[in-house]
Amino acid sequence: MALTVLRPGTTAPAGPPAPPAPPAPGAAAAGALAPPGRSPLRVAVxxxxxxxGAGALVVMTLTGDLDASAGPHLRSALEQALLRTWSPRRPQDDAAAGASAAAVAPDVVVDLAAVPTADAAGGGLLLATLRRTTALGGRAAVVGADPAVERLLAAADTAGEVAARATLAEALSAWKAATPRAGTGPLATGSGARPGRQARSATA
Structure with missing residues (x-):
């Protein structure tokens, strides 16, 4: 080992720089969940x-960007809504009560007026979530979508399971006039200007 002799009035040479401090816990995760320029999705039900006999109406209002991170939020919101509105019954129970053997699944409207952007992954997740409703016999629609978002959803909805309407009132009116209570037809684009938020109505 080399021995350094210090003359009076001198100081020891500086050692190597200290390694940088590790990032605070959770800093990386926060950046991954909310990258710069992106708004995390929130869902209100x-x-x-x-x-x-009409079934409940579920209105899911989305706020933020619809991308690949949206899946858990969408599934959780719909599952909670189904638990509150849909209770499948056994045919023997209905026969005893003189009622129909088919439980009435809720209709679901997704308000996209506060969704500025969407990508193919987010659109696919939304459609997959809404197909859970249509598979149970309910109907699904999106309203207030930006034209670009609406075109993305229309391209992905090859089975025509979700209707696109300008407003909630328009979606309910179309369902009220439809017979029977199944099938929404292809998701059509060009539904008009993006509307502002409106009062909820549940008359259909």
């Missing part, structure tokens, strides 16, 4: 009870 409203449930409206309607006349007997």
């Amino acid at each position: 409203e449930v409206h009870q309607r006349a007997a």
Whole structure:
């Protein structure tokens, strides 16, 4: 080992620089969840009870960007809504009560007026979530979508399971006029200007 002799009035040479401090816990995760320029998706759910036999109406209002991170939020919101509105019954129970053997699944409207951007992954996740409703016999629609977002959804909805409407009132009116209560037709584009938020109505 080399021995350094210090003359009076001198100081020891500086050692190697200290390694940088590790990032604070959770810093990397926060950046991954909310990258610069992106808004994390939030989902608000409203449930409206309607006349007997009509099934409930579920309105899911999305706020933020619809991308690949949206899946857990969408699935959780719909599952909670189904738990509150849909209770499948056994045919023997209905026969005893003199009722129909088919439980009435809720109709679901997704308000996209506060979704500025969407990508193919987010659009696919939204459609997959809504197909859970249509598979149970309910109907699904999106309203207030930006034209670019609406075109993306239309391209992905090859089975025509989700209707695109300008407003919630328009979606309910179309369902009220439809017979029977199944099938929404292809998701058509060009539904008009993006509307502002409007009062909820659950008359259909």
